[in-house]
Amino acid sequence: MPQGRPRILVPGKINKRVLDRLPDHFEPVFVAAVDPALITPELATGVSGIAVQGKVSADFMDAFRNLEIIANFGVGYDGVDAAHAGRKGITVTNTPDVLTEEVADTTIGLLLNTVRQLPQAENWLRAGRWVREGAFALSPLTLRGRTVGLYGMGRIGLAIAKRVESFGVAIHYHTRTPREGLAYTYHPTLKGMAEAVDTIIVIVPGTESTAKTINAEILVALGANGVLINVGRGSTVDEAALTDALKRGVIAGAGLDVFENEPHVGEDLMALENVSLLPHVGSASQATRDAMADLVVDNLVAWFTTGKALTPVPETPFTRKAG
Numbered sequence: 001m002p003q004g005r006p007r008i009l010v011p012g013k014i015n016k017r018v019l020d021r022l023p024d025h026f027e028p029v030f031v032a033a034v035d036p037a038l039i040t041p042e043l044a045t046g047v048s049g050i051a052v053q054g055k056v057s058a059d060f061m062d063a064f065r066n067l068e069i070i071a072n073f074g075v076g077y078d079g080v081d082a083a084h085a086g087r088k089g090i091t092v093t094n095t096p097d098v099l100t101e102e103v104a105d106t107t108i109g110l111l112l113n114t115v116r117q118l119p120q121a122e123n124w125l126r127a128g129r130w131v132r133e134g135a136f137a138l139s140p141l142t143l144r145g146r147t148v149g150l151y152g153m154g155r156i157g158l159a160i161a162k163r164v165e166s167f168g169v170a171i172h173y174h175t176r177t178p179r180e181g182l183a184y185t186y187h188p189t190l191k192g193m194a195e196a197v198d199t200i201i202v203i204v205p206g207t208e209s210t211a212k213t214i215n216a217e218i219l220v221a222l223g224a225n226g227v228l229i230n231v232g233r234g235s236t237v238d239e240a241a242l243t244d245a246l247k248r249g250v251i252a253g254a255g256l257d258v259f260e261n262e263p264h265v266g267e268d269l270m271a272l273e274n275v276s277l278l279p280h281v282g283s284a285s286q287a288t289r290d291a292m293a294d295l296v297v298d299n300l301v302a303w304f305t306t307g308k309a310l311t312p313v314p315e316t317p318f319t320r321k322a323g
């Protein structure tokens with residue numbers, strides 16, 4: 001590794017607290033985007049870490065000769081080619097746990113907004129329509145009597161399930177491997193779960209194995225009273241199939257915090273009244289984003305001082321080589 005304080009590259013934008021804290025320990029350097037063409041020969045040899053809130057492609061990693069670690073802002077690291085990093089011996093870290101409860105809280109808000117149309121009701125009041133036209137229309141949907149299926153029962157899935165339990169509704173889940181010690185009804189297939197429930201909450205990572213798994217067939221299985229909530233990744237849902245299903249009443253409603261092509265949301269989807277849409281705010285409180293920023297920097301500090309990252313992803317279980 002080059003001499004002196006480790007150089008940490010920040011490609012593009014990142015949370016401000018990361019930028020504030022990096023100079024306490026490192027020499028931060030910046031490029032405008034994740035683009036190998038922007039990497040000068042000096043950066044190619046001088047950079048030993050990357051802090052990122054976004055994507056890191058394989059060809060971007062390949063632009064560096066001494067890159068040891070990529071610290072990702074977010075628990076989901078679908079933007080970072082971790083398999084490629086693993087093959088190259090580069091450690092990737094993410095930000096688990098510190099956002100779990102916040103994202104679970106947001107999910108409950110989105111679920112209630114979707115089923116009870118609370119944002120639309122507030123808009124009605126703010127627009128003066130309560131005074132002019134009277135009471136807001138009764139919500140066609142209710143949470144009462146629903147059966148909720150969690151697609152994903154990891155850290156955040158479990159935190160959501162615990163909250164949903166308190167609503168007194170039945171809980172089912174689908175994962176590849178059943179989670180030990182849970183009283184919820186397990187389904188080995190997503191289709192089996194979709195047939196058994198009327199509400200699906202998606203909280204799986206955005207991977208090849210989850211890509212577009214919420215498709216037309218699953219939406220038909222969910223049924224006409226069905227509600228889909230997605231707080232995982234947009235890539236998990238076939239957005240065209242979902243839009244079509246919402247238009248034709250194949251399912252009753254959807255609440256989405258994540259989208260296929262963020263920050264762009266399809267006009268067709270936006271035009272629908274039976275959807276509740278949030279701009280990817282699952283973890284977006286000041287306190288939680290601060291905790292995520294700290295974990296990004298603390299991972300880098302731990303790597304360069306102790307040789308072990310705090311929260312490496314499973315694809316890169318490395319310790320630092322001395323030198």
Ligand code: NAP
Binds near residue numbers: 280
């Ligand atoms: P986690 O603890 O790793 O849990 C992931 C869960 O997904 C596990 O239960 C896993 O079970 C399941 N899973 C993975 N692949 C699957 C597949 N192909 N089929 C069925 N189940 C599958 O992750 P987490 O901390 O709960 O976070 C989950 C995801 O939430 C993140 O990766 C991120 O994309 C998203 N997220 C979104 C926001 C937001 O702002 N909207 C915020 C934070 C996180 P098995 O391995 O047994 O299948």
Ligand code: 8YV
Binds near residue numbers: 053076280
């Ligand atoms: C962040 C998230 O908003 O942690 C995740 O996986 O989706 C969110 O908490 C995002 O990663 C920051 O860009």
